[in-house]
Amino acid sequence: MNLAEDNLNNWMTSATIPGVEGLYFVGTFDRRITFYSQQVRAFQLVRAMHESGMADTNGSIAVVGAGAAGVTCALALALLDCRVTLFDPADEVLQLQSDSPRLLHPHIYEWPSLGSLERDAALPFLNWELETGGAVAAKLVQEFHGHRARLQQKLFWKERHRLTSLAPEGSEWRLTFDNGSSYVVKQVILAMGFGEEKKAGAADIYDYWKQRGVGTAAVEPNAPASYLVSGNGDGALTDILNLMIKGFEHVQFTETFLNYFGQGVLRATVLAAHKDKNSEADLEPLYEGELHKVLLERGILDSLTPLLRRDRLLTINTSGPLLSFGRAAQLNQCMVFAVLAAARQAGVNVRRSAGKISDVIKHDDGLEAVGISIAGTPLSERFNHVILRHGPDKKARYLPAEKLFEAFEAAYMERFKTHPDLLVPPSLNAETYTFFYERHLAKLADGAVKQQLAGQTAHEASTIIIGWDRATQSLVERGKIALRELVEQCETAPVSITIQMDAPMDRVKADDFVRLSKASGGKISLSVGALVKSSWQATLPFAPVAHSSSSRYPYCEVGSFCISESIDASLVRQLDVMLSKTKVTGKCFGLGHIAQDVLQATLATWDDWHATLDASPALRHDFLAWLGSIGTIKADPWDGDASTVERMASALVLILATHLGEPLKPAGVQRGNLTFDVDGLALGSAATEILGGNLLTDWSRPEQWDVDALILSGSAEVQVTGPDDTVLNAGDPGLSLSVARRIRPAIVRNDLNWRSALNTDLSTWRKAVEEEFGQWRRRQDDDRERVLA
Structure with missing residues (x-):
């Protein structure tokens, strides 16, 4: 189960600097970073290192940063028998999420992908489900340390270690930490996160993972409170929703929003708008067309209006498009567009400004954002709150490895141009899941768990x-x-x-x-x-x-x-098997021995019909339905019961043999499955009764069958009486002599005479068929003369 070469190359090159060995970055410049996607990137990198021979089990590996990516990398490497040391400035792994009330959803930012509302991360270990960040962190912390206890000689945890410098030392790397300690290792994985949000002057600072005092569900003490939100990433869009929607909770609101739409309407509309657009395309003008129409037609704007907060005055600032394809999760962009459209319809004023904020100045009467304007006019008014979402200050976070960080950034940005697919948040493929799951099971599961999960x-x-x-x-x-x-x-x-x-x-x-x-x-x-x-x-x-x-x-x-078409194809294959057995034995179920020349001609006809039926699934469906059953209006398709195939094969042989004396064609007709002559209709079937429980012998009048010929292998007793052979209505003719009527059909059935003819020779068989259909034609001619007389 080796990794495909293109995946191996992509996963390795997206984490490395060309020409620099032994140093890896995880998710440092990827867009739309989530807890789940960082774990997936860690799994991908470690597997790629292993399969390219770079996961050195003889040397030591340092993983710097004990967030989602770092913890996953460290444990995955240890399971591959590498000696790994995990470093972090905090006292505990996953410290950032340890007390967070924010709901953590593994896939919701992947919308409109299939499964994006799935609440299970579905990882081979360190797995989690939708919960608050604090609850997820607590579970994974316990699991990590439980595994570490079983990997004592492979996995080491060093808390309170803040990296101060990283430098190559020959073919190795020296890491120095703020506590004065120094380590020399063979390889280094930097999983240090992204740093604090970029700051500007006196702007409000909100930690993504912590409970906010501003912008929560609380009623504003002095309405309307004025807010400026600047940015167009997921952080800014989430802040906009949080400020505009009463009691906003991201996952709950998202699921409610999606439930407004039916049968994938929103997904289809968004995918159409995104088609062939580059990563910087402005989506808002596109959404104003078809998406806005959908929102209006389905009353979604009316549904959103009662949810709008009116105790806040919001200004949204961007230095480019607010909804820029590739800059944020598509579902967040759709929800923000819909909420802004609802606000516009309801007369709730949301202003839009533009420009790059160079400073935020605190005055006695509020905060002033420097560098922005509305419709070209500089905006100098004061805001109660200014929230900047301009991205984290990664450079400050990676200052201990500044030159290496800059080299990696340049290489990665170049890769973005040639491989835009790297922008797509990754999901864990089944092969990588299995790769780690089996190792996890072998090394970390105790006997009872191993037995329980062994067959998974x-x-x-x-x-x-x-x-x-x-x-x-x-x-x-x-x-x-x-x-x-x-x-x-x-x-x-x-x-x-x-x-x-x-x-x-x-x-x-x-x-x-x-x-x-x-x-x-x-x-x-x-x-x-x-x-x-x-x-x-x-x-x-x-x-x-x-x-x-x-x-x-x-x-x-x-x-x-169409599953039904494949079931029909399966039936044809199974009929083939039965006909092959008949060819070998010269004997057919229910019909007995068949003369060799009759059998050879019969099977040659089947080759032609087989091709005809395969070319038209609808024709094949109708033909096979009547072959297996007979109904008053229509035939039921084969129910899949293998025990009926042998009977159907016998009927097919009888039909094909009849063709030798009276040319037939498979056809979709109202009460049969064959045509012959100019406009003759025929029914060939293995049925033994009429759908509903009546016996075939109960249909004794031509109009009940409503065809011109019957080929029946399921009964030797069917008798059909012509209209002139019986007296109806107390002795009066049943039909006016001036009106055409069904005459007694030609019948080829499974009785002694027909079975004997099959076992004689081709000439005798043909003569019997020709005589039967000749009699039908004579009855037809007689009836025509009756009408014309």
């Missing part, structure tokens, strides 16, 4: 989860094997697969999945998720209940392919 990798590899994605309002799948690939293989799948239904039954074509499972001959089984068990109870009463919906495999849209 195999289980997830053999399971496809079908779910309903709330983020995109679409049906999704997660699995090592794609559903389309499995469906196309069906009964020929190389391994057994479980399809776990995690979507409510009304979201899927349930009958198709049930038929697919039966058609696979045991290769595909169905289970149901615990949360949707009740909706599937009537359809799958005995299906195993899956209590976990986790999977290491990415979300994929199920797509619009």
